[in-house]
Amino acid sequence: MKLVRYRFKHPYAQSRMGIVQGDHVLDISGLQHELIERGTLDAATYLIPSDPQAFYQQAQFHIEQTEQLLPHMKDTDSLHMHKREDVVLEAPVPNPSKIICTGINYANHVKEMGSDIPKYPVLFSKFNNALIGPEDDIHNPQTTNKLDYEVELAVVIGKRASYVKKEDALTYVAGYTIANDISARDLQKRTPQWLQGKSLDHTTPIGPWLVTRSELADPSNLAITSYVNQEVRQSSNTKHLIFDIEYLISFISSLMTLEPGDIIFTGTPDGVGLAMNPSRFLQAGDTVKLEIEKVGTLTNRVIDK
Incomplete structure (x- = not known):
């Protein structure tokens, strides 16, 4: 899995966590919430943050949760899949302590x-x-x-x-x-x-x-x-x-x-x-x-x- 930190190309856009899929970026939080709404995931057990800083504070745990979403990626709503040219890729890890x-x-x-x-x-x-x-x-x-x-x-x-x-x-x-x-x-x-x-x-x-x-x-x-x-x-x-x-x-x-x-x-x-x-x-x-x-x-x- 290739994880990216990305933002949309508009003023005041916030950084988000995504997964690289060919020439697209899949928004992790968007996929998670879509699967919760469908009843595929339990909202009480899935808490993957969209904010990269929060994601990396428990990096291993959130990566393991994200990997469990992978089998569902092909079925996701296209609203959560963004062309690479429509987003900016940032340094993958924000503000490391060391x-x-x-x-x-x-x-x-x-x-x-x-x-x-x-x-x-x-x-x-x-x-x-x-x-x-x-x-x-x-x-x-x-x-x-x-x-x-x-x-x-x-x-x-x-x-x-x-x-x-x-x-x-x-x-x-x-x-x-x-x-x-x-x-x-x-x-x-x-x-x-x-x-x-x-x-x-x-x-x-x-x-x-x-x-x-x-x-x-x-x-x-x-x-x-x-x-x-x-x-x-x-x-x-x-x-x-x-x-x-x-x-x-x-x-x-x-x-x-x-x-x-x-x-x-x-x-x-x-x-x-x-x-x-x-x-x-x-x-x-x-x-x-x-x-x-x-x-x-x-x-x-x-x-x-």
Whole structure:
């Protein structure tokens, strides 16, 4: 199942939860209420919220409820099915309480950055001000001359996780999406801490949707690619992660409690602009396309800001 956060193209439209069906988006709340009115569902047991913030507060529970609606989708009233061109897709997860990122987590990227293989995951954070959706433009701010792309598989947490065992880790996953960990390399590298180059306003696209764990059970062998203006820049596979997703969830949850809707960026492979000779950074007018097997494609344009 591919979950989207979307809104209609009119002023004051509110974000809603939907399911991707080909070139359409099915409104979850609309389908739910239609089935309740028919008597197919019990109103007392179905409480899937249309508001994305409320949906992700109990992500795993609401995803399981939504999956039970799937057999009824073909019979839904067309009023609840919207053409993709009539809606705007937003970042699939609204206002996560934590965005935990993993640095240098592919061996070839470690090599190209002149680093050593880490003994522990290299963690840093982003904030919500950086997040944008799949139809938004990446801002290239005046504060940097070295804006760089990084394709990453992102993991969204489905239920509260604390001291999780590695063998149980994937049961805490709501699903997966694509992230572009845009980095201002000049700001990132001017101090030992990376934060100032990693969380600039309106610079980090995620999306286009959340592929639920029931659809993508094994994230350990997925092709991962980035393109700038149709030129391949990065091409690898998640099997090359130094610290795999199960380990990351276990490790991070031993440091802090992960809440539903929290996002973990798992790291980027080699091929970043900084490591090219000469370095090649993003410019206004560039188009960055990211692809992850079984997840989808995320495409954004760069504009000066």
